[in-house]
Amino acid sequence: MTMDSEDILTIAADWLAAGEAVAVATVTSTWGSSPRRAGSRMAITQSGRIAGSVSGGCIEGAVAEAALRSIETGTPQVLDFGVTDERAWEVGLACGGKVSVFVEKLA
């Protein structure tokens, strides 16, 4: 992937430097019609700031919740969202795609 103005890591670094507790979520693989390619990122702070995206907007809420858990525990997580996944229905991955997201605390 080419770095571009979507490079969320710069924002994450700024937040970390400002003393925020930050987690980074990265799309690691996609299947089907998911809108965001592997390498797409979202940064989340404990204080509730969010930058970037890992989907068309349908799973960001669930990913943000998971990010807060990783910030608390320091443990990274692999999250799988897809149409065959009950949880994905809950958060509404309506496009019919599947996406895998890695969430980790920035430390």
Added chain:
Amino acid sequence: MKAEHLHALQVAAAQRIPVAFATRLPDGAAFILPDPAAPQALALEAAAMLAADRTGMVTIGAETWFIEARNPAPRAIIVGAVHIAQSLAPLAATMGFDVAVVDPRRAFASADRFPGVVIRTDWPDEALQDLRPDARTAIITLTHDPKLDDPALIAALATEAFYIGSLGSRKTHAARLDRLRAAGLTDATLARICAPVGLDIGAVTAPEIALSIIAQMVAARRGKPTRA
């Protein structure tokens, strides 16, 4: 992700150094490659993915790694610090291009008119030689002045630039092609020039023309036809 890795990735990006960022799933152990400390199998995978500009998961032995190819940003070199360039430069930056504007006419090529953009006031052919466009570079000539556009295009056509666009009507472009043929360029080479520049969206204003150009640049970058 470790803060020092994040910092190293930012330094590499600023210095336009290609790196592969490898993260082991699910524990998050990471390397920024090339790194002599990395396992050889991982180093080989990372080098291949970086060369192919590919990002994704790979299995190495019993391990799963996410490898992100982080190649330098594509570049847009805009020749002609004209009105359209004032719209095109920020649009290109938004699309992730590192932007340089080239125009020896200092009245046009001023920091006032192009805040935050690299400005060069040498002659386009010299500037292009110095900037060394590669296959990740787009070159757009906007001056309408053969004294500036022609040497820029001749220099551009000698590079692997993935996109070369030149402002001007069909008539202007036909005359330009005659001059460039007379300068020894072949029709096959000249066919690389996108002109009249931009996708045909009926653009009228300078920002609209800039939009049509950036759309054509994106199409070229993503392997789609540059004529809609």
